Amino acid sequence: MVEDARPRAGWTLAWTAAAVVAAGAVIGLAVEFHWLGWTSIPGGSCGSDLDPCPDGTMPTILLAFLCTFAGFGATAAALAAFTRIRPGRALPAVLVVVGVLLALWPGRQFYVWLRGPVLDPVWQADRDRPSTVRGLGVWTVGENAATVVRVRGDALVAYDSRDGDRRWSLTAPVRGSVCAMSASVVDGVGLVGFGRYGKPCDTVWGVDVRSGRKLWQREISGVPAFTTASDGLLTADRGVAVALADGAVHGYGLADGTPRWTASLSGTSGMRDGGADKKEGGGADTGTGCEPLVGSAAGGTTRVVVTCTASDATTTSARLVTLDNATGREVGSRRLPVESPVDTAMVVSADPFTLLLKERDARGVAAVLAYSGADDGDPVEIPLSGSEEDLAVAPVADAFAARPALSATVGDGRLVVAAARPGADGPDRVVGYSLRDGKRLWHQDLGGTVTALAPAGRGQVAVFGGADRLWRLDTGDGHRLGADDGTLVRDVDGKVEHTAQLLRADDTWIVVNSDGDSRPPVLGVRG
Numbered sequence: 447m448v449e450d451a452r453p454r455a456g457w458t459l460a461w462t463a464a465a466v467v468a469a470g471a472v473i474g475l476a477v478e479f480h481w482l483g484w485t486s487i488p489g490g491s492c493g494s495d496l497d498p499c500p501d502g503t504m505p506t507i508l509l510a511f512l513c514t515f516a517g518f519g520a521t522a523a524a525l526a527a528f529t530r531i532r533p534g535r536a537l538p539a540v541l542v543v544v545g546v547l548l549a550l551w552p553g554r555q556f557y558v559w560l561r562g563p564v565l566d567p568v569w570q571a572d573r574d575r576p577s578t579v580r581g582l583g584v585w586t587v588g589e590n591a592a593t594v595v596r597v598r599g600d601a602l603v604a605y606d607s608r609d610g611d612r613r614w615s616l617t618a619p620v621r622g623s624v625c626a627m628s629a630s631v632v633d634g635v636g637l638v639g640f641g642r643y644g645k646p647c648d649t650v651w652g653v654d655v656r657s658g659r660k661l662w663q664r665e666i667s668g669v670p671a672f673t674t675a676s677d678g679l680l681t682a683d684r685g686v687a688v689a690l691a692d693g694a695v696h697g698y699g700l701a702d703g704t705p706r707w708t709a710s711l712s713g714t715s716g717m718r719d720g721g722a723d724k725k726e727g728g729g730a731d732t733g734t735g736c737e738p739l740v741g742s743a744a745g746g747t748t749r750v751v752v753t754c755t756a757s758d759a760t761t762t763s764a765r766l767v768t769l770d771n772a773t774g775r776e777v778g779s780r781r782l783p784v785e786s787p788v789d790t791a792m793v794v795s796a797d798p799f800t801l802l803l804k805e806r807d808a809r810g811v812a813a814v815l816a817y818s819g820a821d822d823g824d825p826v827e828i829p830l831s832g833s834e835e836d837l838a839v840a841p842v843a844d845a846f847a848a849r850p851a852l853s854a855t856v857g858d859g860r861l862v863v864a865a866a867r868p869g870a871d872g873p874d875r876v877v878g879y880s881l882r883d884g885k886r887l888w889h890q891d892l893g894g895t896v897t898a899l900a901p902a903g904r905g906q907v908a909v910f911g912g913a914d915r916l917w918r919l920d921t922g923d924g925h926r927l928g929a930d931d932g933t934l935v936r937d938v939d940g941k942v943e944h945t946a947q948l949l950r951a952d953d954t955w956i957v958v959n960s961d962g963d964s965r966p967p968v969l970g971v972r973g
Contacts, residue, residue, distance in 0.1 A: 459531050463541055465524040470545020472517035477546070478553040479510035486561070486936075500934050502561035564934045565916060565955065565971040569610030570941070574598065574962030581960040581967060582675050583627045583849025584947050585636050587655045591951035595631075595655055596958055596968055597638065597848060599623045599675070604658060605968050607951035614658030622649060625672070626679035627848045628687075629742065629796065631655050635700050637680040637687050644673050650680065650689050652703050662703030667692040669737055675847035678740030678793055681748060686771045688748050690738040695750055697774050707774030711736045711752050711767065739764075739788060744796035746771050751782070751791045751801065762787050766801075766817075786810050792840055795856035798881065802839050804830065814839065814854075814861060816881040826884045828861060834886065835865035838873035838896070845945035845960035853899045855907055855921075860887065862907050862921050864896040871895070872944075876909055878924055888924035892917060892932075898948035898957070908955070910948050914938055916955065933973070941965050 483506035487499060525538050574580075579598045587593040587604070593613055595604045600623065604613040618624055618640055625647035626639030636655045641647040646668025652661040666689055672679060679690045686706065687698040697706040736754040743749075748771055753764045762785065768778035786807035794800040794814060804812040814837070815825040830837045839854045853864035853873060859881050864873035873896040878887040894912015902908035902918050906927065909917045915932035919925070926932075935955075942957050943965055949956040957969040 459528075462524065462528040462531060466521070466528050466538060466541040467545040467548070469517060469521035469524045470542035471549035472513050472520055472545075473542070474517075474546030474549030475553045476510055476513035476517045478550060479506050479513060479557070482554075482557050483507035483510050500561065500564075500936070501931065502557065505560055506557060562929055562931075562934065563973060564936050565973050566936050567938060567941075567969060568954070568972045569970045570966035571605055571610055571612070571962075571968040574967050576600075577963040579962070581846060581958065581962060582624050583677075583846050584851075584949065584958050585627075585631050585655060586949055586951070587631055587634075591949055591956070593655070594949060594951065594956055594958065594968060595636070596962075597624055597627050598962075602638065602653065602658065603967075604655070607949075607954055607956055607970065610968065610970055616653060616658045616660065619649065623675070624848060625668075625675045626650075626677075628680045628682045629678075629793065629849060630682070632682040632684065633700060635661065635682065635687075637682055637689075639668075639680055639689070641668060641673065646670055646692070647672055647676070647679055650687070650698075650703075652687060652698075652700065661701070662698075664689070664696075664698060664703050664705070666696055667694075671737060671739075677848055677850055678742065678751075678791070681741050681743040681796075683743035683746065683748070683771050686743065688741060688743050688769075688771070690741050690750065693737060695738060695741065695748065695769060695774070697748075697769075697771065709769050709774040709776065711738055711750070739791040740793055742793040742796040742799065743771060744799070747777065749799050751788075751803075753784075753788055764788055782815075783811050790840075792850065792852075794839060794852060794854055794861070798856065800856050800861065800881070801825075802830075814863075814879075816856075816861070816884075826881055828879050828884045832886075834889070835867050835875065835877060837877070838864045838866055841945040845943070846947065851898065851945055851947040851958075851960075853896060855899065855901050856881070857901065858905065858921060860921055862899070862919075864899055864909075865889070867891075874912075876907070876919060876924065878921060890919055890924040890926065895944070897942060897944055898946050900948040900950060902950055908948060908950065910935070910942070910946075910955075910957070914942075935971055938969070938971065941969055 486503050579600050581596050583597045585595040593604050594607050600618050602616040622640035625641040628637035636653050638651050639647040640649040648668040650664045681688045685700050687700045689696045693711050695709045736752050739751045741750040748769045750767045764782040764784045766780050770777050784805045786805045789806050790804040792802040799817045801815045812830045814828040817825045840850050855862050861879045865875050865877045866873045875891045877889045892911050896911045898910045900908050905921050907919050914935045917932040918927040943959045947958040954970050954972045959965045
């Protein structure tokens with residue numbers, strides 16, 4: 447009896463065809479890994495301490511070369527075996543192509559696992575024109591920050607945080623430059639101030655940030671010391687707009703700008719009801735030479751840092767004045783521990799009221815002062831420079847002058863702030879302090895410069911820093927959430943300045959630059 451060899455030959459053909467497909471798949475992986483590996487390198491080079499390669503880059507490139515050699519060797523052997531059984535060129539080529547195509551999806555998934563989580567730019571706004579303007583501050587509007595308003599020296603521009611489309615713009619008055627803005631939007635209204643060249647900030651607008659429409663305008667006698675953009679000159683709370691002026695504070699209706707009250711900042715407390723327009727409440731009656739530096743409104747009161755210079759111009763004092771937002775009456779006043787001119791007074795948080803204060807005397811106060819809600823007792827003092835690090839609450843560069851991009855957040859009784867270790871070139875860690883007693887709770891070294899810091903939900907803070915990484919930290923103990931080495935933000939090299947602001951808008955992270963000419967003014971990244 448003679449055995450039929452045709453079934454065995456059929457199985458042999460099938461196995462060799464499968465081998466050709468498998469070898470083609472290895473070639474497909476080689477091509478895909480080469481493409482994914484080499485294109486993942488930002489700017490075409492990486493590997494230094496300052497510019498490490500993105501996660502998964504080197505393993506992907508090594509796998510690409512391994513698959514290249516193995517794939518071509520295996521394909522040559524498989525094709526030789528297949529053509530001995532089934533001569534021809536078309537079918538073997540089709541089998542190789544099928545293998546290449548079958549490898550693409552699993553190869554991509556393997557690369558995603560190897561690379562780890564990433565964020566990619568999904569939109570960026572057009573560059574600023576004219577090129578000389580700079581961003582002075584940022585507001586967010588609506589639920590989940592649906593709109594981002596970037597305030598420039600010459601205009602207010604609103605962007606859709608989902609796709610970057612420009613929603614509206616509002617131009618500054620002729621020869622007027624933005625010199626102040628409220629820290630936040632209240633009831634859909636933002637406050638913005640304007641001044642002419644070399645002149646104090648003397649024009650206040652109430653702006654409907656949903657439509658970009660100017661609601662009202664008031665003229666005041668601006669604080670003489672501020673002739674360029676400065677923070678804390680305007681603030682808002684429920685139903686009231688507050689403006690710092692020459693020797694006084696003015697209160698207006700938030701919705702319509704109706705004058706409500708004027709509080710004098712002379713050496714003794716005083717308040718006048720009604721008219722709060724230009725030339726009223728000026729410094730002529732403030733014999734002690736008192737002027738407001740910065741103000742913040744929240745919870746029905748406005749706190750104002752006031753400095754006073756004696757008639758001999760040799761003695762400087764300062765106090766924190768608390769005003770009732772409904773009437774403008776002084777409800778509290780306490781001395782601040784300064785004896786020399788105040789170089790920096792900046793509100794870190796309106797509620798609870800937290801103040802960055804630094805005087806000119808090198809041996810004077812340089813600290814974050816945290817006040818209790820009851821407004822009694824001495825503040826908790828957190829020094830800016832200590833044995834472990836120097837706090838970097840505000841950027842050194844003069845960016846976002848009307849609303850600085852602070853590298854600090856306050857919440858749940860804690861101050862979370864960027865800091866620089868001794869000898870570091872810039873902030874390279876994040877530190878948590880208790881606002882109850884000023885004690886250092888935790889620190890987290892990130893291995894790179896901290897560029898921006900922002901709230902990321904209850905009990906969380908987001909940090910963007912070196913090697914284009916985005917970390918999420920627990921504000922309670924500082925431990926890292928998610929991937930230990932953070933999330934890679936791809937293709938943003940050269941697009942984020944070191945004083946950028948970071949904002950959370952639903953599932954999109956928004957980066958806002960002050961310099962909108964050499965970099966995108968606003969950039970959205972998403973996973």
